[in-house]
Amino acid sequence: xxxxxxxxxxxxQEARLDAELRDHLERLTADxxxxxxxxxxxxxxxxxxxxxxxxIKEDCRDVRGTRLFDDLVQDVRYGLRMLKASPAVTFVAxxxxxxxxxxxGAMFSLVDSVLLKTLPVREPERLVLLEGGSWTNPxxxxxxxxxxxxxxxxxxxxxxxxxxxxxxxxxFAEGLWVSGGFFDALGVPAILGRTLSPADDRRxxxxxxxxxxxxxxxxxxxxxxxxxxxxxxxxxNRVSFTIVGVTxxxxxGPAIGRSFDVAxxxxxxxxxxxxxxxxxxxxxxxxxxxxxxxxxxxxEDATLALNILLSERNRRLxxxxxxxxxxxxxxxxxx
Amino acid sequence: MVPENPKSxxxxxxxxxxxxxxxxLGPVHGYAVAQRLQQISREVVQVQQGSLYxxxxxxxxxxxxxxxxxxxxxxxxxxxxxxxxxGRAAMAEQTAGWRRLVEGVGHILDAAEGEA
Numbered sequence: 001x002x003x004x005x006x007x008x009x010x011x012x013q014e015a016r017l018d019a020e021l022r023d024h025l026e027r028l029t030a031d032x033x034x035x036x037x038x039x040x041x042x043x044x045x046x047x048x049x050x051x052x053x054x055x056i057k058e059d060c061r062d063v064r065g066t067r068l069f070d071d072l073v074q075d076v077r078y079g080l081r082m083l084k085a086s087p088a089v090t091f092v093a094x095x096x097x098x099x100x101x102x103x104x105g106a107m108f109s110l111v112d113s114v115l116l117k118t119l120p121v122r123e124p125e126r127l128v129l130l131e132g133g134s135w136t137n138p139x140x141x142x143x144x145x146x147x148x149x150x151x152x153x154x155x156x157x158x159x160x161x162x163x164x165x166x167x168x169x170x171x172f173a174e175g176l177w178v179s180g181g182f183f184d185a186l187g188v189p190a191i192l193g194r195t196l197s198p199a200d201d202r203r204x205x206x207x208x209x210x211x212x213x214x215x216x217x218x219x220x221x222x223x224x225x226x227x228x229x230x231x232x233x234x235x236x237n238r239v240s241f242t243i244v245g246v247t248x249x250x251x252x253g254p255a256i257g258r259s260f261d262v263a264x265x266x267x268x269x270x271x272x273x274x275x276x277x278x279x280x281x282x283x284x285x286x287x288x289x290x291x292x293x294x295x296x297x298x299x300e301d302a303t304l305a306l307n308i309l310l311s312e313r314n315r316r317l318x319x320x321x322x323x324x325x326x327x328x329x330x331x332x333x334x335x
Numbered sequence: 336m337v338p339e340n341p342k343s344x345x346x347x348x349x350x351x352x353x354x355x356x357x358x359x360l361g362p363v364h365g366y367a368v369a370q371r372l373q374q375i376s377r378e379v380v381q382v383q384q385g386s387l388y389x390x391x392x393x394x395x396x397x398x399x400x401x402x403x404x405x406x407x408x409x410x411x412x413x414x415x416x417x418x419x420x421x422g423r424a425a426m427a428e429q430t431a432g433w434r435r436l437v438e439g440v441g442h443i444l445d446a447a448e449g450e451a
Contacts, residue, residue, distance in 0.1 A: 016414065020364075020413075021384075021388065023366065023407075023413045024365050024384065026409070026411075027409070030409075049384075050384050051385050056384060056385050056388050056389070059388070060388050060389050060392040062389070063389050063393040063396055
């Protein structure tokens with residue numbers, strides 16, 4: 001019964017891998033709680049920072065039981081010996097090779113069916129979610145600029161919380177940072193006004209200035225369903241946004257168990273958050289990325305196209321596994 | 336999934352020697368490895384979990400690290416890594432290699448302009 005033994009051992013190994021990663025997550029959470037965060041915030045922050053657990057597990061599994069790496073070590077050793085004589089060449093080689101690491105193995109999967117049921121969107125079976133947790137805006141921009149090579153369209157979003165007050169007591173609204181093509185990619189129309197467009201999603205705001213789309217519920221609650229809501233101003237973190245549209249009552253946003261009040265373009269974070277924005281941050285993993293497959297295209301096709309794009313990107317950008325902090329000039333070569 | 340770029344292992348080699356060194360200071364669990372890398376480097380080196388755990392598992396698989404489950408300060412079982420003899424030898428070898436590289440790079444960067 002060797003196969004059974006193997007299977008059992010594998011099961012035990014999986015459980016231990018799971019326990020190991022959970023231990024890390026819990027320690028990270030505890031440290032944030034110790035630093036003064038509330039338990040749920042700490043948990044969320046730790047999870048964000050930790051990134052895609054499934055991806056990490058997959059990478060750990062890959063490492064086990066493959067001798068490939070040892071073969072590679074031999075190759076690399078040989079290469080190092082060859083290069084040792086000329087350190088200048090070695091440095092250039094190491095610097096450029098370092099860039100090869102990063103979002104390797106990003107994968108699209110069919111959007112979870114529970115999520116699908118909550119999304120009143122056009123042809124939800126063609127929507128795929130990028131696995132591996134959250135992504136950075138620089139990675140998203142790479143995907144955004146070449147989305148036609150990957151799928152019919154792609155979109156990104158992140159949760160946000162905006163302060164609606166003019167000062168004094170804060171009044172929170174559930175927000176969403178969304179890419180300009182978010183509503184079009186999902187196939188969510190506006191029941192009043194318009195949704196957002198790529199032109200709105202600029203760092204210096206689009207032709208209409210900072211713009212926002214609000215949910216049906218928020219429209220009812222805050223504006224009493226007033227017909228002239230389009231064009232009115234809404235203060236978000238003391239920055240004035242023009243309301244351009246209202247989404248259908250059936251659309252609560254892309255996340256389960258959470259409904260949004262107001263959605264604004266990603267680019268507006270430069271205005272709302274000032275120099276604390278994360279548009280160029282290579283270590284702020286906060287965006288969820290979704291793609292709409294072309295008719296007949298499979299998630300595997302899109303995954304392959306995405307990885308080709310990302311591996312090209314990695315040759316130019318950092319996001320390597322060792323990040324140098326406080327040295328922005330060096331950061332761009334990640335060594 | 337695209338096959339892993341073999342070239343990227345050069346940098347993983349760098350991460351490997353850092354991990355080996357940290358673990359040489361005493362048996363630790365994964366979280367502590369990340370923390371200590373950050374602390375000892377005075378916040379300069381930050382390793383992402385997505386790279387740390389595959390590296391730990393790879394080093395264990397290659398026999399450079401041995402792992403042991405122990406009840407930790409949290410009261411739960413945690414996986415502690417320690418250096419094997421083979422790991423200690425690899426660390427010494429890789430440290431020497433890294434120092435040579437740093438020295439070589441240093442010479443280049445320190446070269447007085449106009450010297451070449």
